[in-house]
Amino acid sequence: MRGARPPKLSNERRGGSRTEGPANSWNDHDHDDKEEAALRLAERTRRLALGLLAALVVARAFWPSEPNLKEGAGAGLVWVVAVFLVGGMALLPSLVTGKFAFRWAPTDAAVIVLTALVAISSRRGVDWRIAINLAWEWVALGIVYLLLRILPRTRGESSALALAFAATAAAVAAYGLFQGAVELPELQNAYRRDPARILAEMKIEPGTPAQQAFESRLIGSNEVYSTFGLPNSLAGFLVGPLVLVLGLALQNLARSGDRGSRWGSLVMAAPPTLLILVCLTLTKSRSAWLGLLVASAILAWRSRRLLPRREFVGLLVAGAVVVVGLTAAGLATKRLDPQVLTQSSMSMRYRLEYWRGAWGVISEGAPSFARALGTYTFWAGVGPGNFGSHYLLHKLPQSSEEIQDPHNLFFEVWATAGVWALIALLTALGSALWFLLKPVADATAEPEPASPDDLPGRSTWLVFAAGMGWVMVILLGRMNLFQDDLLPRWLILGFAWLLAALLLAPLWRRSPMPSFVFGAAAAAIVINLLAAGGIGIPTVALGLWSLIALGLNQRENALSGRLRTVESRLPAFALGVVGAAVAGTFVGYTVPFWQSEAEIAKAEEFIAHRPPDFEKAENAYVRAEQLDHYNARAWVGHAYLQFLAWQSRGAKPEDLRWKTILIQMTKAVEPPRSPDSWTLHSERAGMTRMLLNRVASTLSPRETIQMQAKIVEATRTASRLYPTNAMLRARLAEASAEVSMFKDAVKEADEALRLDVLLAPHPDKRLPAAVRKQLQEKKSEWAEKAKQGGLPATP
Structure with a gap:
């Protein structure tokens, strides 16, 4: 054949021991084996990082979330260290394989900017130790958000994380009900018998306004707060996962052809769903109830064409009956009181007083908006954890309490880190809700027919890993289970989590969760934060940003959820350098x-x-x-x-x-x-x-x-x-x-x-x-x- 090269002589014919052809083949096989081994190592490392991340998210909800400013607000710093370690582990697969996989959306950029601005504002804090400790919590939340965007590879893994989140909410709700039925009555009786001892244990000076406030909260109210410091914080954590479960239940009703029984999965999911709903009701958080109502309206509107009209109307009636029944039961057992609704105007008046004081912090004494534009606080904020001391300078005389945040997420971020942080927050939430709630061309096109990778069935390992947060909390929270009656709490949280995960799993296995359900859940949390505040409370903020990240992951048919790959080690190396600098700064300050x-x-x-x-x-x-x-x-x-x-x-x-x-x-x-x-x-x-x-x-x-x-x-x-x-x-x-x-x-x-x-x-x-x-x-x-x-x- 013209132009063809003659076959090469083998090494054997040249006096060698092996032929050249087999040698090349063996080299290729060796190369393939090394590449396959590298890929296996990278995948195992990614799974390990993702499992640890899931456990960290669960563990953070199992010990008190509100920062203790009197002790430097440093209780969550060990959790921050764990997040840094997982972040470093997440970069290893890219360094091993030379391929950097990521997702990207405008929301991600806005979250990064927001986190950076809050961290920088810590230098403005007069009480600098509190400011820097809380700034690190913000940084850790930003890292968790990005890891939730990068580490999950399939919709099934993101759905499994959502399942773990819902089970965590059910566990926290179970402990909240135990607290309301057993622990609070015992504490009330103990206080009536020996108030001096209880006040000493709580480090409250007798005869002070602090004692009156403590008595008012302990004796005069019966709201549950579970592992949180306030009922509103608990409500902000519960409302998002509750919307997830309700949305997925609607999705299952609309998809009769999926695997498993529709009604069987709904019956099994009913107990943990009812548990969360009852606990949310007992928090008496009106803003969370409003958020649930708005989210339910979003779900109903998006599902109106997916269900037959008769079933749709029946669901609305059933939902109304459940709400009326819970309200009647609460009133009959005196766990709810009519003042919850009749005093709504008073509660709103208090919020207006808080917001007027918050505007005083933002404008720092400037008597007009024009002058406020020239104040440094307007642009740069007062730093994390420092709002409370500034607020007292502008607190209205008739206002009720010394608050530590403005009870509004936008005022809180503005007062903390300035107007540019507010713009970043608005961009992050606005773009996220736009991507998540944006209708697709065909109402039935989302989600697509379920493939095995879309469902959490193949991600059972991830649910199990998330459950290990129950054990991890002992180490991260440095808890002694045999002190302060922590053992019953820990056991209730663990068994309730396991039972909720088992009961919710059939519902999750039937079909993938549409992204608009995550959007409705995020909207519910945002509405709650509009009047309750708490964007600076780690667990509440973690719930918001985690649901947004997982929801964006579900939109694989859009740019916001598409997994992209760069054939280079440079991005992972650059992120590693930045992470090392951040970690070094953390060590130096902490x-x-x-x-x-x-x-x-x-x-x-x-x-x-x-x-x-x-x-x-x-x-x-x-x-x-x-x-x-x-x-x-x-x-x-x-x-x-x-x-x-x-x-x-x-x-x-x-x-x-x-x-x-x-x-x-x-x-x-x-x-x-x-x-x-x-x-x-x-x-x-x-x-x-x-x-x-x-x-x-x-x-x-x-x-x-x-x-x-x-x-x-x-x-x-x-x-x-x-x-x-x-x-x-x-x-x-x-x-x-x-x-x-x-x-x-x-x-x-x-x-x-x-x-x-x-x-x-x-x-x-x-x-x-x-x-x-x-x-x-x-x-x-x-x-x-x-x-x-x-x-x-x-x-």
Whole structure:
């Protein structure tokens, strides 16, 4: 044949031991085997990362979600570390195979920008330790969102994650019902028998407004809150998964040709669905109920053509009957009360008061919108976890409580990280709802006929991995199950999760879940957050962003859900470099906090010894102060340690240890710790007064006046940080009169009495009757002395 090359001689004919042809074949086989081994390793690593991610999502709902600002809001940092590790593991398959798989949509970019802006705003936080700890939680939530977009490969895996999420909601609801039926009545009875012990355990000072608020919540209400700190937070977590189950139930009714029994799967799914619905009802969260109503309307509208009219109308009637039945049962058992509906206008009035105060934070005192545009807070925010202290400066006198967030997700993000973060949030939610709720050309075209990979049947391993979050929470939450009655809670959560997953699985196996169901669930959460707030609470936010990510994954026929591949290691390498930088920054900022907290824990253990070891406790507090200059808890704890040690020596005035108490209290409120904490300034004033009462007999008149001036300074600082606090004003009036600042005393007494009248609807915020009477009696005396002379009033 013309142009053909003659066959090559074998190595054997050349005197070699092997032919060239088989050698090439063996090399090709070796190459194929190595590539196949790399692919297997990459797939196993991806599955491991996805399973760990599912367990982390489940585990986060099983311990308290609201950050404890008094302890630095650092309880979730161990979970953040776990998220970082899973994120690093998720990059390994791309580095092994040289292929980077990802999904991308405008929503993803908006979430990244939002997370970055909130993290940057932490530098604005006056209480920087709280700000940076909460910023890391935001970063972890952003990473979880991106991992949920990248790691699942099929609609079946995304559906399995949704099933795990629904089972988690059922487990949390089961514990909520146990709490309402058993734990809360026991706690109420225990408080009635021995209120002092319960207040001591809760670290609440008797006779304070905090005690009145605690009693009002414990005795005067019966809302359940499960593993959350507030009923509204629990409702925000439950409403999304409930919509998922309802939407999938409608989908199953419309698809009679799918595998399995329609009615059998619905009957099995009914108990966990009813469990979530009952618990949601008992939270008394009107905003969550409204979100459920709107989501149900979306589901009904999208399903109107998928079901025969008779079945559709029957479902509407059945839903109405269930709602009416639950309401009647709640009223009959007194778990619900008519005020839930009749006082809706009052609740809305409170929200308007919160939002007016939140606008004051955003505009930072600017009297008009035009001037507000020029304020730095308008553009950059106050930082995570710092809204509460700023809000008190703008709180309306008649407003009911000291809130930590504006009870509106848009105001919350705006006040936290500025207007650009608000735009990013609007873009993320708007684009997500557009993609998820956007109708397809044919109402019956979504979802497509189910293939095995579309259903979670082949992803049972992922559901099992998610269930391991029940075990993981012990490690991440550092829980001692044999302390504080945690064992019953843990067992209820675990068994309820397993049972809910088993009962919901047949419903999930029949057909893939359409993306508009995820859109309806996200809409329900957003509506709840419009009036309840909580976008900064990790578990609530995790529910919102997770459902959005999984919903976008379901739209494989659109750009937002299509899995793309880049034949390069560069994207994974670049992400690895960025991740390493983020992780290094995390270690640099967080390890000192952990070390400081560990020393504080040691100090508290030494104090708890019988007899206390004050020397070792003091050394531990000193190390805590040196390790983390931002952690005010070390200085406050050190101050109270000095007080206890002084008392143990007889509290003698000549023992000058008492002076170190005031030094430590002053350092606790110095920058960069907690200069805007009105409570610490108030405690400083109270401690100074107590010490003055004990050592006054040994002080010179000058030293006495100096201590009285410190009381005035600390109380004035606290009242300026919280100007609508009537009790602070009353204390400032008394302290001012003691140093002959009678004009100030009269002014503060007038303001205290004015605020007391405005606070008439909130008895727990009003002045005690004895204080009110004393102010009224002394005011005229102070006014007369002010005419005779005295120090000039402060500006």
